[in-house]
Amino acid sequence: MKAFSTLxxxxxxxxxxxxxxxxxxxxxxxxxxxxxxxxxxELFAGTPIEILVARIACAxxxxxxxxxxxxxxxxxxxxxxxxxxxxDALAYGCTxxxxxIGEDKVHHLLQxxxxxxxxxxxxxxxxxxxxxxxxxxxxxxxxYVESVNTPFYEALTLAGYKIMAWGSLNLTLDRDIGSLDSDxxxxxxxxxxxxxxxxxxxxxxxxxxxxxIAKLDQLEQQYGCYFMSSNQVMAWHLLxxxxxxxxxxxxxxxxxxx
Numbered sequence: 001m002k003a004f005s006t007l008x009x010x011x012x013x014x015x016x017x018x019x020x021x022x023x024x025x026x027x028x029x030x031x032x033x034x035x036x037x038x039x040x041x042e043l044f045a046g047t048p049i050e051i052l053v054a055r056i057a058c059a060x061x062x063x064x065x066x067x068x069x070x071x072x073x074x075x076x077x078x079x080x081x082x083x084x085x086x087x088d089a090l091a092y093g094c095t096x097x098x099x100x101i102g103e104d105k106v107h108h109l110l111q112x113x114x115x116x117x118x119x120x121x122x123x124x125x126x127x128x129x130x131x132x133x134x135x136x137x138x139x140x141x142x143x144y145v146e147s148v149n150t151p152f153y154e155a156l157t158l159a160g161y162k163i164m165a166w167g168s169l170n171l172t173l174d175r176d177i178g179s180l181d182s183d184x185x186x187x188x189x190x191x192x193x194x195x196x197x198x199x200x201x202x203x204x205x206x207x208x209x210x211x212x213i214a215k216l217d218q219l220e221q222q223y224g225c226y227f228m229s230s231n232q233v234m235a236w237h238l239l240x241x242x243x244x245x246x247x248x249x250x251x252x253x254x255x256x257x258x
Contacts, residue, residue, distance in 0.1 A: 022050035025238060026081035026090040028074060028110070029208075031055045034178030036093045036208040039231045043213065043251055049244070054081045058094075061172050064147055067097040074101075074109040088118065089238050093208040095122035095230045096148050099155055118241045122230040125237035126204055127159055129254055132240075133226055135201035137162050141192055142206045143169040143177045152206070164200050167192040174209055182211040189219060202226040208234075216252035227252055 029036050040051050056077040059066035078090055090110040092098065098106050098121035110119040130138065138161045142149050149168055156163060167188060171177050189203065202225055205212045212229035219227040229252075236254050239246060249255045 022048050023088045023242065023244065024050050024052055024082065024085070026078060026087045027051055027053045028056050028077050028090070028092045029053050030058045030094055030174065032058055032060055032174035032178070033093060033209045035211045036231050039211070039213045040235060043235055043249060047246060052081050054078065060174055062096060062144055062148060062174055062177070063172065064100050064151070067094070067100040070094070070097050071101045071105065071109070074106060075112050078110050079112055089120070089242060090117060091120045091234055091238060093122070093234070095206050095208060096144060096152065098123035099152055118238065120234050120237040122208060122234050125233040126228060126230070128237050128240070129228055129233040130161065130202060133202065133254070135161070135226065137164050137198070137200045139165045139192060139196070139200045139203045140206060141167045141188060141203065143171045143180070143210055144207070145170050145172055164196055165192055177207055178209040180211060182215055185212060185215050186219065189223070193223065199223070199225050202228055205229040213251045217250050220253055226254060228254060
């Protein structure tokens with residue numbers, strides 16, 4: 001066997017030029033979430049955006065008490081995403097927990113002391129998206145139980161939105177939400193919108209574990225109003241803050257209007 005020193009050849013590394021470095025978005029995803037990471041990777045395929053994911057421990061139940069426990073881990077989990085490399089933005093992927101923990105607290109936990117770091121969460125993002133399209137009349141489809149839905153409804157109402165209808169699937173386990181058949185979504189929307197005398201400005205499909213992005217275009221064409229999902233609005237919110245445009249996403253009018 002030859003000595004390693006006789007085979008080892010010193011080579012010169014060539015690093016990416018600054019213009020070729022991807023836009024790096026860190027994403028804190030619930031350990032129980034089956035959908036968010038997959039939808040984002042498909043959404044951002046072919047763009048200069050790189051999604052870097054860390055999973056956060058969470059209870060299998062979607063209840064206010066269980067959601068609140070994640071506040072203790074968000075900052076630590078986010079800090080593990082490329083700790084020695086600057087990220088362009090960070091997001092926390094849980095709609096209901098962003099509300100229960102508090103969107104401002106989530107924002108500061110993600111920043112970890114870096115006040116210039118761009119962040120997003122679905123609750124902040126949906127309010128920004130609704131303000132962007134100047135929506136007032138809103139319909140919500142939610143997979144949650146009443147103890148999660150009620151504060152969510154109250155927060156949207158307090159923010160100035162008129163809730164025309166609210167559909168609840170009353171699911172407690174996150175794995176059940178992630179296992180929903182997206183082909184059934186159109187029937188749920190049909191049932192939810194039935195009997196509403198006027199068209200809403202937007203329909204919001206809540207929960208990052210609710211598979212919906214691929215159906216938004218079809219639903220918008222059918223009903224003539226904006227359709228938004230947690231994963232779509234959070235992506236849009238980050239793109240807005242990063243001043244990045246994407247087109248032909250087939251993920252709803254909101255993203256194609258950036």
